Amino acid sequence: MKKIVNDVNNVEEEMIQGLVKSAPKKLRKLDYGTIVVRADKKEDKVALVSGGGSGHEPAHAGYVGTGMLDCAVAGTVFTSPTPDQVLEGIKAVATDKGVLCVVKNYTGDVMNFEMAIEMAADEDIKADYVVVNDDVAVRDSLYTTGRRGVAGTIFVHKIAGAKAKQGAELPEVKAVAEKVIANVRSMGMAIEPCTVPAAGKPGFELADDEMEIGIGIHGEPGTHREKMRPANEIAKMLVDQILADLDYKGHEVVVLINGMGGTPLMELYIVNNFVQDYLKEQGISVYDTMVGNYMTSIEMAGFSITLLRLDDEMKALYDAPADTLAWKK
Template sequence: MKKIINDVASVEEQMIQGLVKAAPDMLRKLEYGTIVVRAQRKQGQVALVSGGGSGHEPAHAGYVGKGMLDCAVAGTVFTSPTPDQVLEGIKAVATDQGVLCVVKNYTGDIMNFEMAVEMAADEGIKAEYVVVNDDVAVKDSLYTTGRRGVAGTILVHKIAGAKAEEGADLKAVKEVAEKVIANVRTMGMAIAPCTVPAAGKPGFELAEDEMEIGIGIHGEPGTHREKLASADTIAKMLVDHILADIDYKGQEIVLIVNGMGATPLMELYIVNNFVHDYLTKQGITIYDTMVGNYMTSIEMAGFSLTLLRLDDEMKSLYDAKAHTLAWKK
């Protein structure tokens, strides 16, 4: 295993410390755990909390800032943060308007965030949560009951965060988050696995001429593997799966071409070139495109495609200003 680290046991702590030092005017780290919050605590508006295992950078701490998250709680690599950690994050940002937790659909994440929300209620904090399940590849996996939450989570952060920034109440912020979840879909693939530092070996193996279709973001295998194909062929396969799940024809969408950590921008732009043309031929209007690393799987080589069907409200909230390390729109 080759990693540019100091010690396996200190990876998450040192990563979070370095991230906060990159934007000290925007972020601060809590004393307890690997928890990042806004440098200036928000008042009088709903606060947003998200998180999960480390290894998905820039998610989730990269989306803490004005117009998006108030707090990101990081567990160890690919491992949910504990309920106590999540509770500390909630308490650090809670306002009189309440807290909305954005949770990806993984069994550990749901169990621990749900428990933290209940503990917060015991302390008089109004908190609720939504579950993101945008991955069309699998209905169930080793990590979930139902579909996994993947890169579409970023768009929930953005749009719900903008709604909260407007001063909407907790009910309205939760409703718009659920609307994004209902309209966003993702599917991914990989040509090389990643290695969790504590494990010291790849999560699965691929031959030089193989690719894995339907991967998640925790280094887990996908639905199946097949011979490596051209970028256009791979992209069409993923898009067709997404379009079979939800009708985007005649709609405006946001498109995310998301790298999994080790895929060059050159290759992501080649994928984007095909996807733009292919969706246009399907009668789908691309309102905006994001190409880059938004929710990764350490150094996995591959990509995912995310489509969000917009309405006027979501479009306006998507366009609202945000200021975080990783959101560059």
Template structure:
């Protein structure tokens, strides 16, 4: 294994320290673990917390800031953060308006966030949650009961965060977040695995001429493995599944072409070229397109496509100001 690291056991901690040192005016790290919070705490506005295992950077700490998250909790690579860490994050950002937890649908994440919420509620903190399950590839996986939460989670951060920033109450922010969840679908593919530092070897194997279709963000198996195809053919496979799952006909959408960590922008733009053409042929209007790395899998060579069906409310919130390390909108 070749990685730019010092001590594998300190990788997550040093990563978070490096992040907050890059943005010292905006972010700070709590002493209780790898919990990142806004330096300037909200007052009388709903606060958002999210998180999960490390290895998905810039998710989730990269989205802490104005218009998005108030806190993000990072566990070890591909491992849920502990309830105690999440609880400390909730306590740090809580105010009278309450806290919304944005949880990706992985069994460990759901269990640990819900335990943390119970601890916070015992302190009198008002907490609600949403669970993101945007992946259309498989119903159940190694880590989930039901569909997985993947890159569409970032749209939840952005839109629910904007609703909170403008002063919506906790019930309204939760409703808006659930509206995003109901209208976003994602599917991905990969041609090379990633290596979890603590393991020191790739999490799975693919032959040089193979790809995994519908892969998860931790390297979980997808729908099937087959011979690699052209970029256009792979896009068609993914879009067929996404468009069959939700009726996008005649709608406006936001498109996210998300790199898994080691896919060059050249290839992501080639992928987007096909996505744009296919959606146009199907009468689906693209309102905004995001191409880049939003929720990675360390250095996996792969990508996912997310489509968010928009209405006037979601468009307005998507366009609202955001100022975070990984997402800026003015």
């Protein structure tokens, strides 16, 4: 294993410090844990907190900033942050309007965020949460009961963040976050696994002519393995499963072609070339498209496709200004 690190036991701390130092006017790190907050604390509006294991960069700290998250809490690689860490993040950004936590559907994340919210209530902090479960690949996995939360989480950050910025009350911000969750679906694949620094070996193995379909974002294998196919056939397989799960016809959608960390943009654009034409054939209008690394799995080679079905409210909130390291609009 070759990694450009100093000490596998200090990867997360050094990574978060480096991230904050890249934008010191916008971000700061709390003294406790690997927690990133906005440098200018938001007042009199609902605060948004998200997080999860490290290894998904730019998620989640890359989405802390104006119009999106107020705080991102990072655990160790592919491991949920502890309830104490989440609580510190909530306390750092809490306002009189309350806090909404955006949690991906993994057992550890849900349990630890729930505990942190209960602890916050003991300190008279009003907090609530939503659980993102956009992955259509599996109903249950080693990590979850129900569907996993993957790249569609980014749209929850964006749209709920814009609603909070407008001054909406906590139940209204939660409602629009849940609307995004109800209208977003994703599915991914990989041609090469990733290696967790502390583990020192890949999470699974693939032959040169194999691909893994339905992977998650923690280096876990997918639903099945098969021989490599051309990019268009792979993309069609993923899109078909998404369209079979939710009726997008007659709607405008945002398309996210998300790299898993080790995939060249060249290949992501080839995938997008097919996806755009195929959706048009299906009577689905593309409102906007995002191509790049938005929620990764360290250096895994592969990609995921996410489709967000829009209504007028979500479209306006999606278009609202935002300024973060990983999303500028």
